[in-house]
Amino acid sequence: MSDAKPIRLLIAALGGEGGGVLAGWISNAAIASGHFGQRTSIPGVAQRTGATTYYLEILPRAEETDGKRGPVLALNAAPGEVDVMVASELLEAIRAIQAGYVSPDRTMLIASTGRVYTVDEKSAMGDGRLDVERMESVAKKFAKRALLANFAAAAAGAKSQLNAALLGAIAGSGVLPISVEAFRAAIQSEGKAVEANLRGFEAGLNLAASGGKNTAAEQGEAAPSSAKAESDTELETRAKQALPVVAAGIATEGVRRLVDYQGPEYAALYLDRLGRFAKPGADGRLIRELARHLAVRMSFEDTIRVAQLKIKEGRVVRLRSESKVRDQDIIDVTEFLKPGPEEIFSLLPPRLGRGVLRLVDRLGWSEKSFPMKVRTTRFGGFLRLKLLSMLRGWRPRTLRYAEEQAWIEQWLDLVERALAVDVDVAREVAETARLVKGYGETYKRGHANWNRIVREIVEPFLAGELPVAQFADAVLQSRLAALADPDGVRLGDVIDSVRALPAERRIAAE
């Protein structure tokens, strides 16, 4: 019996990323180096962006055959027996670890840390992204050696493809008995997009040599900000003096936002509102979060605001660079707008606006809306939005303004009452402001959820009808539930279970 053991290599990738080509390069390089190489895969419908794997076994040349038969290599990876695990994406690396394909005593893990979010993650109503730091620490914990770097960014930086950069990483890590030159030759003999693939290969090779340290540009770090180092305005100084240090930064940002949004007086109102909480019992964290949410809610997205943002300075420059447009090319930007009656008539004064909206409702026109495509890079389109944005001075007289301010006061009152109970409770109540955001449907749904939580959870707790020890957690759970599905199913479940709390206690007491 021979003692020879094949080297086993598993690649986890997403369909369409060229995992098959990568596997081909590796096995061709192995064969050209005199080894025996075999690869297989399970494409099929997973090739349409789904998670998939490619498996290779390489029997090094030194092992002579017994002359009668070639090697019998496996077509499936066995958990605990993979020597090299390559993953084109961080979550897929973790998936492979969970399936047992990475072992601390054996496996070299080469993974690109760039994220391609799953539909579950990106369609969440808030932030559904997995914790990258946690995933990276799991990757390091379970691998014998881990080469983690954003190979996707390195490939993009080299105007190449991820699979080529991963091949460079494999070559650079020296885990296979194949020379760097043999890998290069594999790309060359393939004869497709050779130049680009070699660029990606070198990028991966360099990244492996540097131990996986991406350049600043690849890490997506912003170049040092060229923000003007202006001295603080009076309001900003006031924010810094009146508020705890941890909250001052956010509050200063809030002041700037609101000065741009409406004017200094409005920003002063912001600081007055925050000032209500500069008292014993409130900690810096509470004030910081209040400062954050209050600034966002006070700069509510009415039609005037959208117009302001759409003609904001620096927008087209940014668009050009994001879309990789060459200097000599021209771009046109067409905005997709579709205001409904609420967005339009809430620009009227409160009494008139409400009257018109009631009429619209009676006529059954509330679902009507006006689809518009506005070219902001053409003068006509620009002018329409410019005129709209000039309504800024009128804003405090609008129905929308009145409604938003009323909501803010209601919310702040609740936080204040909650603070009388406990600062943790107050923080959770403050956080509920996250639910109110967006436009149209989203905005209405957010309001409805918020009102439901206040009515069914916050008020009963404040009234002492529910056990106060559960207050903060109940508000947190209901907020998370409100973001779990757009139909409010989960929220209903959470409310039911919270409302059942005192009943349980009574039964226990009896």
Next chain:
Amino acid sequence: MAEVSFHSEIQSLRLGDGEIFHGEGILGVTKALLQSGVAYVGGYQGAPVTHLLDVLVQSGDILDELGIHLETCTSEAAAAAMLGASINYPLRGAVTWKSIVGTNVAADALSNLASAGVIGGALIIVGEDYGEGASVIQERTHAMALKSSLWLLDPRPELPSIVRMVEKGFELSEASNTPVILELRVRACHVFGAFEAKDNVAPRFSAKNRLAPAKFNYDRLSHPPVIFPQEIAKFEKRLPLARKFILEHKLNERLGPEHGDLGLIVQGGLFNALNSRLALAGLSDVYGGVQTPTLVLNVTHPLVPEEITGFCAGKRAVLLIEEGSPDFLEQAISQMLRKADLNTKLHGKDFLAMAGEYTPLVLGRGLSQFLAAYGKKNETLESWVGSVDARKAEVTKTLSTALPPRPPTFCTGCPERPVFSAMKILKKEMGPVHVAVDIGCHALATFPPFSQGNSILGYGMSLASAAAVSGTQENRPVSIMGDGGFWHNGMLTGVAGAVLNKDDSVLIVMNNGYSSATGQQDLPSSAPEDDGRGRGVDIEAAVKAIGVNWIKRVRTYGVANVVNTLREALNTPEEGLKVIIADGECQLARQRRIKPERARLSAAGKRVERQRFWVDPDVCTGDHSCIRLSGCPSLTVKPNEDPLRTDPVAHVNNDCVGCGLCGEVSHAAQLCPSFAEINVIENPSPWDRMRHKVSTTLIRWFGGARDEAPAPSMVPAE
């Protein structure tokens, strides 16, 4: 034309005696067919055997030289019926499809073929779509072989063995007048290996050397009264001939020592997986040098009783490694042992899983239990099994959260996605409808973010599966069908059936121009091109001819129009079937065509426009409604740059092909004002430049920012 180009592979189909073929398993089969003098080849595309046909479609020259007839069949039934040529003529023929589904569709023709028997070798190459990577219901082709008395080959998964079994398969078929199925699992189809090639052989009869029509011979018809003697012949004549051939040509292999008190019997296709577990246990090596007597069944039907009993005789126990259920081999071998009065203990599904893929872990666990039961406990194997379980538990604990799945999705800019966006928008307005799902890319709408569909009953079956639902619900049921499913059989089983029965139902036909899920093969309705097989047959005309009165055509990307049309279909007082033909070319195919052309024009300095979408990060509030209505891979999220907000904002990455869905959806669903379409004009004309200059100047006069890429300045920076 298909998604994959086989330019270099085609060259290896020409290899001659002694040259080494390097390539994929399924292409090795293609080469083996040419070496076997095959006269005709056909089949229906589907993973994992698609490449067999795709490569031949692109190998017109080779086929012409050899005189081979190639048919891209409209269904597996058509492919199976094609084998009828071998009933009367000494023509070798091969057909291929995805199994079990394709074999089911082909079943009627296969039964008739098997009854009449063949004189020319008939080989059916099926991709056993079983286990990881499979996309169909999990059943065994073995059952079909048993019921029709077709022989079933399951070769060891390496190219020399696969190629030999193709060649021997034809001989076996001719020696026993029986069609033969060659079964290859997913990984065996895609394994890359090598074998020593032989010269291609031209068939004896072909378009180049025509034969005369067969004389009338009633015995060749599967029709009473000859069906009765045919059935008897299957078992009294053809079966013994097959068994004799299998033994004489040593199709099954005995490996390892001659004697031993334990033995292993394994399906050929599982041998490599078994060997790697034996090697771990120190009972074999990387060259397949097993230390335990092993019988490798490259033919799993029929079994040869004397071969089985000969192997089992004198052994205390035998472990049978048979993947999938029911345990046909175990039943058959048990019976053979009983009849031979052998008391060798037979193990199989008691140690190995009753159902599901035989992964290394399943095999290792079963083997370990088998060895332990006979006092040969293997510490290495046992501790490996234990450590795998322990590691999984540890990782799961460390992770503490479940990992989100990553099922396949519609490609970037897919023309089918907007239809499902429209259905989701309409659902809000009209409430839920029963959705009958079909096979094809559109079945990806069963995954998030669409998560819709009530049943899947097979290819082209959606409309038929909704027949009994129509008329029983508030809303009419909606059936989805691709152009592939329509031509496969949906037109007859679905449309004709619904017309005949006046079913009050809605059918959406996704007309993307190809059989897209399998790699963009041409269909009867595909646009006729020089190098393609499309014939431009009009689906609308076909549906009209069958008798549908309510037919609408929509451009899928026009979401508002799709919503309106679907609403009308669901509400119109018009009786009977309502058909919506949703037109939108497969974006993969489209991009493959236009991208190089556009790059060429742009490089040549010609004016080229391209579109893409963009989300304004200042306006987006991070609710992601847009993603819940799209799921496009290029519509994703990125961290919020706003220090005041933490929810990630929607973001369109540079893969965007500018299909326009984002804008349509934001309008149709009245989502938010974050979306903008960017129209990039490369190499602008003087007129473009002038218009642009006028606009930017006026904008600047009216207080707009100087929003241009800073011109390369000649003035040194300060």
